[in-house]
Amino acid sequence: QKEVEQNSGPLSVPEGAIASLNCTYSDRGSQSFFWYRQYSGKSPELIMSIYSNGDKEDGRFTAQLNKASQYVSLLIRDSQPSDSATYLCAVKNTGTASKLTFGTGTRLQVTL
Amino acid sequence: DAGVIQSPRHEVTEMGQEVTLRCKPISGHDYLFWYRQTMMRGLELLIYFNNNVPIDDSGMPEDRFSAKMPNASFSTLKIQPSEPRDSAVYFCASSDTGAAGDEQFFGPGTRLTVL
Numbered sequence: 731q732k733e734v735e736q737n738s739g740p741l742s743v744p745e746g747a748i749a750s751l752n753c754t755y756s757d758r759g760s761q762s763f764f765w766y767r768q769y770s771g772k773s774p775e776l777i778m779s780i781y782s783n784g785d786k787e788d789g790r791f792t793a794q795l796n797k798a799s800q801y802v803s804l805l806i807r808d809s810q811p812s813d814s815a816t817y818l819c820a821v822k823n824t825g826t827a828s829k830l831t832f833g834t835g836t837r838l839q840v841t842l
Numbered sequence: 843d844a845g846v847i848q849s850p851r852h853e854v855t856e857m858g859q860e861v862t863l864r865c866k867p868i869s870g871h872d873y874l875f876w877y878r879q880t881m882m883r884g885l886e887l888l889i890y891f892n893n894n895v896p897i898d899d900s901g902m903p904e905d906r907f908s909a910k911m912p913n914a915s916f917s918t919l920k921i922q923p924s925e926p927r928d929s930a931v932y933f934c935a936s937s938d939t940g941a942a943g944d945e946q947f948f949g950p951g952t953r954l955t956v957l
Contacts, residue, residue, distance in 0.1 A: 762944045764944075764945065774948050828890070828937055829887065829890060830887075830944065831887075833884075834885075
């Protein structure tokens with residue numbers, strides 16, 4: 731079973747702080763990695779994709795990938811209450827033509 | 843541009859009834875995915891299609907579930923007969939591997955309640 735693991739949380743951070751969300755995966759050959767944000771009662775929304783080792787920045791979001799350690803993370807700078815949501819990590823496994831495996835998600839709470 | 847469209851948004855039915863969920867993918871996308879989400883099991887892939895052809899249905903829980911994609915702009919997920927344990931949110935997603943790699947875009951979901 732090719733797995734994606736996340737801490738379910740909740741991860742609580744004060745407004746303005748950096749939120750760090752982590753994800754590990756078991757398929758060493760995985761090449762594509764995604765972060766989705768899901769508000770309560772809503773559908774998952776793609777916020778970041780990353781394909782190469784290193785950092786990828788988009789506004790307040792930075793995705794970090796370390797294939798050797800099989801680890802992908804999402805940093806949210808200057809966290810806002812509107813960032814409070816569940817963040818899902820997704821990985822495309824080798825040989826599965828566009829099929830993604832999702833983690834169970836980390837619930838983030840940004841407090842005032 | 844319209845995103846993935848799903849209908850109905852909410853469905854309440856009684857055990858034993860047939861349920862049909864519908865999905866219209868983003869125009870031009872060549873992959874379509876059906877997921878189920880529950881608190882206990884998270885987001886599960888049920889089945890996915892490439893160019894209207896089912897590729898992997900290993901996630902379909904049992905024979906009561908079936909899915910079709912008669913053309914590039916329409917897919918259905920049918921449950922017959924429905925059971926209370928089928929209560930969940932069902933999402934449809936699509937992707938265009940030619941343009942955007944493996945990024946999947948989700949529809950708003952159908953919340954199914956089986957009494």
